[in-house]
Amino acid sequence: MLDGYNRQINYLRISLTDRCNLRCFYCRGVTDFSFIDHSEILTYEEFLHLARLALKLGVDRFRLTGGEPLVRKGAARFVGQINSLPGVKDVSLTTNGILLERYISELKEAGLRRINISLDTLDREKYQKITGYNGLSQVLTGLELAVRTGFNPVKVNTVILRDFNDDGESLSQFINLAFKLPVHLRFIELMDFSPVKGLFVSATEIFKKLKDSGLIREAELEPVFVEGSGPAAHHYRLPGMKGTFGFIAPYSHHFCGACNRLRLTADGQLRTCLFSTRSYDIKAVLRRGAGDEEIIALLKKALAEKPGSWQEANGQLTGKGLRSVGG
Ligand code: SAM
Numbered sequence: 001m002l003d004g005y006n007r008q009i010n011y012l013r014i015s016l017t018d019r020c021n022l023r024c025f026y027c028r029g030v031t032d033f034s035f036i037d038h039s040e041i042l043t044y045e046e047f048l049h050l051a052r053l054a055l056k057l058g059v060d061r062f063r064l065t066g067g068e069p070l071v072r073k074g075a076a077r078f079v080g081q082i083n084s085l086p087g088v089k090d091v092s093l094t095t096n097g098i099l100l101e102r103y104i105s106e107l108k109e110a111g112l113r114r115i116n117i118s119l120d121t122l123d124r125e126k127y128q129k130i131t132g133y134n135g136l137s138q139v140l141t142g143l144e145l146a147v148r149t150g151f152n153p154v155k156v157n158t159v160i161l162r163d164f165n166d167d168g169e170s171l172s173q174f175i176n177l178a179f180k181l182p183v184h185l186r187f188i189e190l191m192d193f194s195p196v197k198g199l200f201v202s203a204t205e206i207f208k209k210l211k212d213s214g215l216i217r218e219a220e221l222e223p224v225f226v227e228g229s230g231p232a233a234h235h236y237r238l239p240g241m242k243g244t245f246g247f248i249a250p251y252s253h254h255f256c257g258a259c260n261r262l263r264l265t266a267d268g269q270l271r272t273c274l275f276s277t278r279s280y281d282i283k284a285v286l287r288r289g290a291g292d293e294e295i296i297a298l299l300k301k302a303l304a305e306k307p308g309s310w311q312e313a314n315g316q317l318t319g320k321g322l323r324s325v326g327g
Contacts, residue, residue: 001058003306017067023132060089070099080110100142116155122173155184160201168213178243185245203249256309272306276313
């Protein structure tokens with residue numbers, strides 16, 4: 001299915017829950033403990049119903065996210081259910097890794113092949129400062145298990161935060177991780193809707209720091225394609241590296257022209273652009289018992305109205321944070 005700008009839209013991120021077992025200060029802040037009422041959150045059956053309709057429109061790749069998807073009971077089973085819908089080409093999961101050890105076998109049995117783990121520091125104290133929880137060793141256990149269990153690719157998403165993880169020591173720990181394990185490290189630019197300001201570091205600055213500190217030599221960089229990486233990601237390998245490292249730079253390198261994404265929030269709001277607050281209330285239509293044709297018509301309308309660029313979407317941001325759109 002093409003949107004109004006001839007982009008092939010084939011990817012839907014589904015936020016399974018707005019609940020999270022971490023309190024990353026830059027994500028939703030440390031004081032916002034409000035949650036969507038359980039009755040407002042879509043049931044797995046409702047998600048599956050919408051996934052079937054999206055498949056009819058050509059969406060055949062799904063990413064499950066949150067909140068923290070693994071805190072929702074039955075998440076691993078749901079992976080299996082969505083994965084077995086006819087026509088699905090890919091299902092992936094974005095997790096903070098805290099519960100990975102508990103669910104890794106179930107996820108594997110459910111047919112999940114690849115996984116993204118969010119990890120902003122490899123320092124135990126900094127981890128606690130950023131997330132409010134002393135859980136680094138749990139995440140590292142989950143990460144190593146994911147590799148050993150055969151998930152491929154395993155990606156590590158690191159949001160760059162000034163004065164937290166942009167220093168030489170932090171960068172060196174991350175680069176070493178990519179030498180040690182076949183994981184794909186991605187340095188991600190902090191997006192504006194963070195409740196804290198002044199922490200943004202551009203991907204270009206990180207690249208320069210990596211070069212200036214001697215951690216990488218530009219001439220030795222081999223560009224690598226990593227499966228399932230969106231239009232914004234660029235990955236490289238250094239000689240001897242088991243994994244890769246790369247950058248996702250939504251701010252310094254916009255990729256709207258290649259955007260193939262839709263997002264569905266836990267409470268059934270469809271978002272067509274991360275930079276816009278415009279949403280389509282799919283849940284309301286679904287729960288008043290509308291037929292499939294009506295729901296499909298709404299999905300088509302949303303697609304047709306997907307902004308062509310972040311500039312077009314701009315000015316509509318609420319600053320509510322990623323949990324409102326499903327990170
Ligand atoms: N709990 C899961 C996890 O940690 O991967 C999924 C949801 S979480 C919101 C998804 C990702 O969004 C995490 O990697 C988090 O670091 C990132 N994130 C949160 N706020 C962000 C922001 N303002 N800019 C960029 N990334 C952000």
